[in-house]
Amino acid sequence: MKPLVQVQDVGMKFDTKNGSFVALRDINLDISEGEVITLIGHSGCGKSTLLNLIAGLTLPSSGGLICNGREIAGPGPERGVVFQNHSLLPWLSCFDNVYLGVERVFGAKEGRAKLKERTEAALAMVHMDHAMNKFPHEISGGMKQRVGIARAFAIEPKILLMDEPFGALDALTRASLQDELIGVMDKTGATVVMVTHDVDEAVLLSDRVVMMTNGPAATIGEILQVKLAKPRNRLALAHDPQFAEYRAAILEFLYKKQLKHAA
Numbered sequence: 274m275k276p277l278v279q280v281q282d283v284g285m286k287f288d289t290k291n292g293s294f295v296a297l298r299d300i301n302l303d304i305s306e307g308e309v310i311t312l313i314g315h316s317g318c319g320k321s322t323l324l325n326l327i328a329g330l331t332l333p334s335s336g337g338l339i340c341n342g343r344e345i346a347g348p349g350p351e352r353g354v355v356f357q358n359h360s361l362l363p364w365l366s367c368f369d370n371v372y373l374g375v376e377r378v379f380g381a382k383e384g385r386a387k388l389k390e391r392t393e394a395a396l397a398m399v400h401m402d403h404a405m406n407k408f409p410h411e412i413s414g415g416m417k418q419r420v421g422i423a424r425a426f427a428i429e430p431k432i433l434l435m436d437e438p439f440g441a442l443d444a445l446t447r448a449s450l451q452d453e454l455i456g457v458m459d460k461t462g463a464t465v466v467m468v469t470h471d472v473d474e475a476v477l478l479s480d481r482v483v484m485m486t487n488g489p490a491a492t493i494g495e496i497l498q499v500k501l502a503k504p505r506n507r508l509a510l511a512h513d514p515q516f517a518e519y520r521a522a523i524l525e526f527l528y529k530k531q532l533k534h535a536a
C-alpha cells in the first residue's frame with residue numbers, strides 16, 4: 274500500500290537578515306494510513322517547521338511532499354491542524370467554532386441539519402457537548418484544546434497534524450487529554466503526526482517516534498518503532514518494562530547522542 278504522506282529529500286532554508294539559515298536537510302519519511310507519529314527533538318531543531326511543511330503552511334526549499342497521491346502545495350481539508358494555543362475565534366461559541374470549518378468543507382453538498390449533526394458529534398467525541406454554547410473565554414485551557422481537536426476532527430481529515438497540542442496544559446489535564454485522544458484515535462483509526470517535547474507522551478501515543486538531530490540543518494536521527502499493544506492504558510504501562518525501554522531509548526538519544534551538540 275502506498276504511504277498516505279511521503280516526505281522526500283526535503284530541505285528548508287529561511288532567509289534571515291544574517292543570510293540564509295538552513296533549518297532542515299535530507300528529510301525522508303513515509304507515513305502510512307492509520308499511523309501515529311510523534312516528532313521529538315531539542316528546542317529549535319525544526320519539528321514545527323516539518324509539521325508546517327506537511328500542513329502546507331510553508332513550502333520546502335528543496336525536495337517535495339506528497340499527501341494522498343498529490344503534491345502538497347498549500348493547506349487542504351484532508352489535513353487538519355491543531356496548534357498549541359487552540360486558536361479558537363473568541364467571538365464564536367464552541368459550537369460555531371467547529372461549525373465554521375464543517376460548513377466550509379461540507380456546506381456545498383450537505384444541509385444545515387447534517388452539518389449541525391457533524392458538529393455535535395465532533396464535540397461529543399471530546400466530551401464537550403455539554404459546553405457547546407459557551408464562548409472560549411468561559412471555558413478552561415483544557416476545554417479549549419478539546420474544542421480545537423473537535424474542530425480538526427470534524428472536517429474528517431485524512432491526517433491530523435498537531436503541534437504540541439497539550440504543551441500549555443498542566444500535567445493532569447494533559448494526561449486526561451492524552452487518554453481522550455487515545456480513545457478518539459482508536460475509534461476513528463486516525464493518522465496523526467504530533468510534535469511533542471514529552472518523552473512519555475511520545476511512547477504512550479506513537480506507533481513510531483521520529484527523533485530529530487539538533488539544528489541548524491537538522492535531520493531525522495533515529496526512528497523508534499513502538500510495538501506496545503493498543504489500546505494503551507497509562508496505568509498498566511507505568512509498570513511495563515518494554516515501556517521503560519522505549520522511554521530510555523529516547524532519553525538516550527536526546528540527552529546522550531544529541532546533547533553535546535545542543536545550542
Ligand SMILES: Nc1ncnc2c1ncn2[C@@H]1O[C@H](COP(=O)(O)OP(=O)(O)OP(=O)(O)O)[C@@H](O)[C@H]1O
Nearest residue numbers: 287289294296315316317318319320321322323488
Ligand atoms: N520563518 C522563519 N525565519 C527564520 N528562521 C526560522 C523561521 N521559522 C523557524 N526558523 C528557525 O528554524 C529553526 C527550527 O524552528 P522550529 O520552530 O521548527 O523548531 P522546533 O523544533 O519546533 O522548536 P521548539 O521545540 O522550540 O518549538 C529554529 O532555529 C528557528 O529559529
